[in-house]
Amino acid sequence: MASNRPAPEAPFVPAQRESDIFGYGEYRTEEGPWEEWNPTEESIRPVRGRHRVAKQRGGGLARSSTVLGVGVIAAVGAGGMASAHTGKPPVSISMPDLPSVGSLFDDSSDAPAATTASLTGVGTASASADSDQSDAGEALRNRIMAQAEQQQSKAETKATAAAVAAAEKQTADAAAKAEKEAAAKAADAKQKAEAAAKKQAEEERLAELAKQFQLPVVSYTITGTFGQPGSMWSSGYHTGLDFAAPTGTLIKAIHGGTITEAGWAGAYGYRTILTLDDGTELWFCHQSSINVKVGQKVGTGDVIGRVGATGNVTGPHLHLEVHPNGQATGIDPMTWLRGKGLTP
Template sequence: MPVVSEQPQGAEPWDEWNPTEESTRPLRGKHRIAKQRAGGVARGGAVLGVGMIAAVGAGGMATAQDKDPGAISVPDLDTAADTVRSIPDQLPDAEDLPGIGSLISDDADDPGSPDGADGSGDTENAATGGTNAGEALRARILAQAEQHRSTQDTEAREEAARQAANAAAEEAAKRAAAEEKQAKAERAREAAEAKRKAEAEQKRKAEAERRAKLARSYTAPLASFQLTAGFGQAGGMWQNDHTGQDFAAPNGTPVKAVHSGTIKEAGWAGSYGYRVVLKLEDGTELWFCHLSSMTKSAGDKVGTGDVIGRVGSTGNSSGPHLHVEVRPDGGDPVDPLPWLRAKGVDI
């Protein structure tokens, strides 16, 4: 708009000015406002450039700096110049802009930068400085993004390492628990085996002691002998199967009481020849047959090893031997050898 001022008193009247198309045509290319570099103007340009970078992305500042500011048509150049000079004072400093000042503060404070605090440099340097500031900001953004990505990668690797360590610790704990369980089972098995062996050894010792004790109370009927006809054996010398065990020995060999007891019978018994019947305390009867002589009579008490007669060949006999029968409770005969061995007699 044209600037209108009052006419001073006493002055000649102004000519009336009527704008025409010719007079209002923009003075394109004739009147340009030179860009100011002094003081806040440079700083204001930096602020505008940084704001433009933040809005459109890094790298756009150079385009903004290179753009032709365009022609300015002003009727009153002095008034327009004063208005332009006052713009930097109304703009905030770049350092005061949120999130922007911290990014360019270093460049703005550098005395050697194109837009330094000293305000030196021409219009070309200002454009170059703006471009460098945009590239610096872009480089800082990329560096921060790379640092953030590197931090995330590091955290991911650390988390993976922690998870791997935890998994390894859990696996080691499970393996240790399984090994401990196996070792415990092995110890239990060894303890059970040791107990079984100890019990078996204890039983063996008890049996040996029992047999030793029986051996002291039971004895073989002859000190020296040879086993001949056995229990249940068939033959023509007896009417039925053999009912006892034959001990071959020389005629007159002493016959001993196998265990302590009472002489029930002593005398002639037909096919048995001379026979001595020894009754034990449990009722078992022992028959000693084919004797050549008898040294005990009915009713006599005898002890283990006492001589009760001598070997002969009386009755139904083919030669000198001792025929022994074992009859539990005086009943049917049983095999003498297992009975004597169960009593600890070594035959």
């Protein structure tokens, strides 16, 4: 059986394209057909600092290039805004030189790599801007925290210094108070010691004087004291110290001295005046008898007379008066005798 030869294929006529292939009612020129255009290194020369895309034939590619350009500008703008927020200098974004825009839509294996590299660079720049913004925020936070810690440290240091100053002042006040109290105690102790020493010295002195002085009579009763008021005395008060004792009781010299008077003295009766070496006069009055004479030297304990009731009296007694330096007005004999270590 004979075989027929296949009919030759009809040549491709672009003008016979159906009008509704893209859903339009009529044929549109921007839908093709297009000539194949392969850019070369001579046809597209990259411009330093700017990336230009060669003008393509056909309106569809132009629109696609415009969309890509807007996306790139938006990415770059976002990176610039991120840089502006971080307060750091803008990040330089390097875009690779594209041979042609048409190559982005080529079905060859090289086209997707170029597109991927370009978009990856934009994403990396955006991520870097976000990282810079995060780093700037972290740095600001760290700076604020450092300032807060520094202020807190200063406040704590100030409070510590104030507490130390208060403690030092309290310690100083306590030390001053203790020192003052110690000084007061020391002064009081010194005063007491001085008083005790003075008292002891006085006692020793009086003990020595007691050996040199003695009371005028041995057995007696005090019946009248110095300054006692009464009409029986011409001066209106008693001027001496009365030792009541029986008549004839011996009267002895209180201390050594010289007899400057011995005889009758009116209201004093018989009176003997003994003048001591310091000029003090001792008057012994109302004696019943006198045993010494004027100018005679006597010593402590020598008998100078006897108790009597002569003169202005109500009974036998010795009336003793003490006149310092021979003055007319006498002093209290009781006080004077105690000053000599004697206790009437």
